[in-house]
Amino acid sequence: MKRVITLTFIVFFFPILTFAAEVEVLHFWTATGEARALTEIKQAVQSKGHSWLDFAVAGGGGENARAVLTQRVVTGSAPTAAQMKGTEIRVWAEKGVLANLDKLALAENWDALLPPSISSQMKYDGHYVAVPVNVHRLNWLWVNLDVLKASGVQKVPTTLDELFLALNKIKKAGYIALAHGSQPWQDTILFESMVLSVGGPEFYRRVFVDLDESALTSATMQRAFALFRQLKSYTDNESSGRDWDLTTALVIRGKAGMQIMGDWAKGEFIAANMQAGKQYACVPSPGTQGSFSYTVDAFAMFKVKSPEQIKAQEAFASSLLDPVVQQKFNQIKGSIPVRNDISSAGFDSCGQASMADFSEAGKNYAQVPSVATHMAMPLDKLTNVYELISEFWNDSQLSPLKASQLLAEAVK
Numbered sequence: 001m002k003r004v005i006t007l008t009f010i011v012f013f014f015p016i017l018t019f020a021a022e023v024e025v026l027h028f029w030t031a032t033g034e035a036r037a038l039t040e041i042k043q044a045v046q047s048k049g050h051s052w053l054d055f056a057v058a059g060g061g062g063e064n065a066r067a068v069l070t071q072r073v074v075t076g077s078a079p080t081a082a083q084m085k086g087t088e089i090r091v092w093a094e095k096g097v098l099a100n101l102d103k104l105a106l107a108e109n110w111d112a113l114l115p116p117s118i119s120s121q122m123k124y125d126g127h128y129v130a131v132p133v134n135v136h137r138l139n140w141l142w143v144n145l146d147v148l149k150a151s152g153v154q155k156v157p158t159t160l161d162e163l164f165l166a167l168n169k170i171k172k173a174g175y176i177a178l179a180h181g182s183q184p185w186q187d188t189i190l191f192e193s194m195v196l197s198v199g200g201p202e203f204y205r206r207v208f209v210d211l212d213e214s215a216l217t218s219a220t221m222q223r224a225f226a227l228f229r230q231l232k233s234y235t236d237n238e239s240s241g242r243d244w245d246l247t248t249a250l251v252i253r254g255k256a257g258m259q260i261m262g263d264w265a266k267g268e269f270i271a272a273n274m275q276a277g278k279q280y281a282c283v284p285s286p287g288t289q290g291s292f293s294y295t296v297d298a299f300a301m302f303k304v305k306s307p308e309q310i311k312a313q314e315a316f317a318s319s320l321l322d323p324v325v326q327q328k329f330n331q332i333k334g335s336i337p338v339r340n341d342i343s344s345a346g347f348d349s350c351g352q353a354s355m356a357d358f359s360e361a362g363k364n365y366a367q368v369p370s371v372a373t374h375m376a377m378p379l380d381k382l383t384n385v386y387e388l389i390s391e392f393w394n395d396s397q398l399s400p401l402k403a404s405q406l407l408a409e410a411v412k
């Protein structure tokens with residue numbers, strides 16, 4: 001009897017066991033909504049017989065995760081995959097440590113499924129080395145509708161004038177008007193929204209992509225700095241260093257009126273059982289209608305050795321673009337699918353608006369890469385930008401004119 005069971009086990013399960021391996025994934029998705037969304041990917045990998053080794057490094061925006069990854073690669077123990085953004089993929093690819101995913105990409109037709117602007121970022125030297133999972137929009141305003149009502153604000157603000165009117169009323173009513181967590185990457189999110197608002201997408205690209213000195217020091221840029229500073233008076237005293245999700249929680253709990261943040265914030269509203277259009281609203285950050293500042297979450301695949309590990313890595317890569325994962329993951333995360341063939345049915349009003357706006361902005365040359373989340377410029381320049389933007393936020397003596405000149409210096 002015992003032999004029969006053993007034999008049955010070998011015959012039926014040996015093929016799976018042969019190719020099953022562990023997938024170690026380094027990521028920074030530790031907020032409630034982020035972790036819930038990641039579970040969808042993890043379950044897809046596990047359903048293919050592989051095991052998941054979670055390597056979470058807390059810290060919004062991924063600064064901490066980046067440092068840990070460097071250590072792991074330098075010491076020769078890279079994970080199977082690591083979460084990263086466009087400009088970083090290149091850096092690791094140049095070091096020759098990333099795997100070639102062309103075979104899988106060809107079999108699954110990734111070139112046809114992904115927008116060319118995104119698939120090109122996943123390739124190095126024409127070869128796929130990373131896989132995207134979503135598109136996040138940065139230029140959003142998240143609004144607690146009860147706070148708005150209680151403050152006597154009639155309308156969710158869509159212009160800068162309306163924004164400041166609403167902020168004044170909310171502040172007067174005793175709430176934190178603008179929820180902000182002052183960390184360099186979050187300061188830069190607020191700042192890039194102001195640049196997009198006053199300058200529009202073409203100006204934004206001249207500043208953050210072309211690093212055009214005359215645009216960087218222009219009157220428009222100085223206006224963006226001035227508005228950014230004005231926003232500070234609507235934030236609370238505990239803002240310094242606060243994580244983004246704790247900041248979103250202030251809006252969720254009705255302590256604060258609004259937050260300008262990428263749509264990973266929506267993952268927190270969803271996790272708190274709030275509904276878009278009922279308890280909270282999402283609108284493009286005032287003055288940025290028609291523009292779409294985007295960031296793409298992707299996983300770079302590191303070279304692995306054994307056939308089992310390669311199979312498991314491919315299973316993970318394939319799961320990221322699986323149509324069901326694309327739906328479920330993005331509905332929970334707050335982002336939109338990166339695949340171009342996923343229906344918007346099943347997404348809430350913010351998700352559907354985001355999908356429509358992304359495609360419309362694509363036609364109008366109004367999609368811009370988010371500078372704050374590593375999509376626009378190399379890391380060394382971005383580090384200088386972070387420093388300058390936060391210095392300006394914290395030092396009221398630094399004038400918009402001087403700041404714009406320092407910014408031009410910082411990206412040289």
Ligand code: GAL
Pocket residue numbers: 028029034059060061062136244264295296297373
């Ligand atoms: C962004 C990332 C999002 C979210 C956010 C906060 O850079 O694209 O997925 O995780 O950081 O950590």
